[in-house]
Amino acid sequence: MQINVNNKPINTEATNLSTLASELSLPEKGVAVAINNRMVPRSQWEQTPLSEGTSVIIIKAACGG
Amino acid sequence: MIQFISHHTERYTYLDGIRLALDGGIRWVQLRMKDASDEDFLRTGREVRKLCDRYNATFIIDDRVELVREIGADGVHLGKKDMPIAEARRMLGNNVIIGGTANTFEDIEAHYRASANYIGCGPFRFTTTKQGLSPLLGIEGYRSIMQNVREAGFDIPVVAIGGITADDISSLMLTGIAGIALSGAILRADNPIEELKKIMKYE
Structure with missing residues (x-):
């Protein structure tokens, strides 16, 4: 499935935000994530489904580049 | 995705403003105290770190690279x-x-x-x-x-x-930006809590 992370299309097997976080090796702390412009606290990542074309914004260190 | 940049008014100290923002659902805070001494900044920064931990919020400080580690931002x-x-x-x-x-x-x-x-x-x-x-x-x-x-x-x-x-x-988000940073808009409003509710509808 294809989703957008920081406006860049990526392919992922993840069906929820928590699995995406492990796929992208997001650090334990200091990460801000928004799905379709809404910020999602870490405690809700597991219950937050991803679908084709979902827009994810991730603010974290060592992002991009 | 909304970043709240700290700000103070006659009614609200930096910490009051940040507490109000977190209470209202903000999960991304920038501590900005342009004219403060490093000592004051450090003291406030440590308090903000605790608050942000409690609310699971991301915490950024303005400008003072040398204080990032000390504050744990x-x-x-x-x-x-x-x-x-x-x-x-x-x-x-x-x-x-x-x-x-x-x-x-x-x-x-x-x-x-x-x-x-x-x-x-x-x-x-x-x-x-x-x-x-x-x-x-x-x-x-x-x-x-x-x-x-x-x-x-x-x-x-x-x-x-x-x-x-x-x-x-809403019109800004249509341009493709990832979010908004706000400072004065919240604390200078007649009713900051209501203003924040209005803003968080877009979150």
């Missing part, structure tokens, strides 16, 4: 007159979020290449919170800057800043 925001991003990256390593202020696509490109993790791009319109700013962007400015960012393939979140109010958010 998640990152630092660097304005145009602050330390260059590449230098801050060398000092802080890869585990710290670095944000940079931009007024043009060229600024964004330079920050992106210097390893910034997000951009605060503005000003949207005239603001009394921050004076002596670069030319105003307006909606059209963001539209063209974001088009350039997409065409260049830069996967860096761009947050709009500068004189933004609740009523601007």
Whole structure:
């Protein structure tokens, strides 16, 4: 499935935000994530489904580049 | 995605303002105390760290690269007159979020290449919170800057800043920005809590 992370299309097997976080090796702390412009606290990542074309914004260190 | 930039008024101290923002659902805070001493900044910063931990919020400090570790902040925001991003990256390593202020696509490109993790791009319109700013962007400015960012393939979140109010958010988000940074709009409102509710509808 294809989703957008920081406006860049990526392919992922993840069906929820928590699995995406492990796929992208997001650090334990200091990460801000928004799905379709809404910020999602870490405690809700597991219950937050991803679908084709979902827009994810991730603010974290060592992002991009 | 909304970043609250600390601000103080006659009614609210920095900490009051941040507490109010977190209570209202904000999960991204920047501590900005331009005229404060490092000592005051450190003291307040440590309190803000505790608050942000309690609310699971991301915590960025303005400008003071040398205090990031001491405060335990998640990152630092660097304005145009602050330390260059590449230098801050060398000092802080890869585990710290670095944000940079931009007024043009060229600024964004330079920050992106210097390893910034997000951009605060503005000003949207005239603001009394921050004076002596670069030319105003307006909606059209963001539209063209974001088009350039997409065409260049830069996967860096761009947050709009500068004189933004609740009523601007929906049209600004359509330009492709990742979020909004707010300061004065909340605490200067007649009823900050109601204003915050209005803003969080867009979150």
